[in-house]
Amino acid sequence: MSTTGRVLVVDDDGAIRTVVREALRRAGHIVETAASVAEQRRLFQSFEPEVLVTDVVLPDGNGLDIIPEMLASKPGLPVIVLSAQNTFTTALRATEQGAFDYLPKPFDLGALTRAVSDALAARAASGASDSVGPVEELPLIGRSPPMQEVYRTIARVVANDLTVLVLGESGTGKELVARAIHDFGPRAAAPFVAVNMAAIPRELIESELFGHERGAFTGAASRNAGRFEQAQGGTLFLDEIGDMPMEAQTRLLRVLQAGEFTTVGGSRAIRADVRIIAATHKDLPRLIADGAFREDLYYRINVVPIRLPSLRQRGEDIGELARYFLDRAAADGLPRKLLDAGAVDRLMRHAWPGNVRELENLMRRLAALSRDELITANVIEQQFDGGPQPDGAPPVMGAGGLAEAVEMHLTRYFASFGRDLPPDGLYDRVLAEFERPLLQLSLAAARGNQLRAARLLGINRNTLRKKLTELQIDAGTGRRSD
Known part of the structure; x- marks a missing residue:
């Protein structure tokens, strides 16, 4: 299928219209431009565009509001939205209205040209997406380019059940992204269940995820529904999946492959009607290389990766x-x-x-x-x-x-080490770095009285003396003796 065609560009900024028109013409497209909704409607009938590129804020209306009208007149028309209102809700609303793509301003001309070519190549399969309900403000804040990429990806996956892997450092908001995908998707009325793999003892993970029957193990006095069962019809968020033990990874992989699970001690298969969103701050490919994470499970959960930028x-x-x-x-x-x-x-x-x-x-x-x-x-x-x-x-x-x-x-x-690891022996080095100022400050607070300092620390005097010697701390001054 040809990737060149007729493109209608709508923007009230004359300079943007000119630059975009010339860039698309150099790429082989036939281009017309409009500065308003009224002019867009007139050219839409006479020009019959194969791709519509539109701004949101226009002098006589909203570019998003006109998209359903355009799609009703020309089903399957790819629409690319340009907007300086670079928020999550703008990206989501553009997708809800049936937009093929969303590019925040200021945009890269190369990215726009590629988006137009992709839209033309896919126009036979494109169409309006189903609305996912009224848009409400979410605490996904920010208009920076890295966040725009996050918004665009979220907007594309909310309406389907693809498995998502959210990557990013601790504290970047991975659960907020998971909740946004759930709350704006077709499963919004069903439960959102979050479970932190790092917070569950290894021996309890399978019971926590899949539930158990009465008598399945010592202390199992009654049947207990696991997180998969609690999330039926909704979304299961597996946070810190990089901390999941290998045996639990194997069980999870079987569930994802078969679409069903059994409780611990149970024999009846239960259909797993859940959307899986996983998250981790760890480098999963490195864990795979170290034999700590299953490669086949990684490919199962990494269908759509969303990488959150650090602050x-x-x-x-x-x-x-x-x-x-x-x-x-x-x-x-x-x-x-x-x-x-x-x-x-x-x-x-x-x-x-x-x-x-x-x-x-x-x-x-x-x-x-x-x-x-x-x-x-x-x-x-x-x-x-x-x-x-x-x-x-x-x-x-x-x-x-x-x-x-x-x-x-x-x-x-x-x-500070980037993708490399610090030198071995980190545990002892960290403890030594922590102990030294603790002992020095305690001695200073006790005015050099070792018995009082030992009592303050909750250790005996001999232990304190041994530590002072090991860390080369002068007992009289509290300073390093070297």
Whole structure:
């Protein structure tokens, strides 16, 4: 099938019309342009386009609203939507209205040319998609190019049952993406069931996923429905699937292949009417190479991958996200706060090892603790430095306390090696790094009194002396003896 044809371009910006027209003509297409809905309707009848490229905001109407009319007149017409309103709901609505593709402004001319060629090649099979219901605002915030790719992929998969694998660092919002796919898809009225593989003991995973019969094992006093059964008709979100033990992977693969499962201790096959969305922050190909993840299961769950950008990769979204989290905190009853330009600039210069989750925690903490309504760069700086906090509160390490601070430090450490692993012996090195400042600060707090420091630490004096020797800490000064 030919990949050149008649293309109608609709945009109220004359410069965009000219640039797009010339780029498409160089690619071999016949192109007409329009600046309004009225002009689009007139040319649609006389020109009979094979592809429609339209902006959303036009002087006399909305480009999305006119799509059903165009499709009713010419079924199967591929429509490519261009929009500066680069939100998840715009991408989703474009797909709902039957658009073939969605390109956020500013767009790459090469990408548009390829989209037009793809649309012409697929026009016989294209058509209006079924509506998935009214659009509601979701906490998928951001207009950066990496998020636009996420929105486009979500919009394309919501209406079908393809298995999705959401990839990304911890704290990037993988469960939010899974919920968006469920809530805007045909299974929205059925349950969304999330299970974290990393949080379930290995010996209980099969029972947790598939349920068990009474007497199946010691302590099984009654029948219990597993997560597959609880999610029947809906969506099962398998978070941190990279932490699933090998034996459970084998059972899951059989379920995905056969479309049915049995409970632990049961014999009756139960049809698995669920959509599977999996997620992980781990490198699954590396786990496969290490023999820790089944390659055949990987191909089963990786039908449609969605890779979420880290917050540092979408820095232009930080201000919008921060204001959103402050608004949500106010809606939850916390004092309303505002960010000045300096505060947003300081937020954008932070590394964000904890990603969006770290930003949300920080905004809620500021909403609760900051005395002034306007949050400045100085207040943000104090939070990052661990210095004096608003209202004279003691330093706060984060909503997760010490564990969160350690995780943030280790996240930076691992990131510094890229795709490589740190040198072996990490466990002992981390413990030594943690122990040294703990012992030094405890000795200082006890004014060098080893008995008092040992009592503070909850260890005996001999153990403390041994640790001081091992870590080469001067018992009198609390400093390293070398």
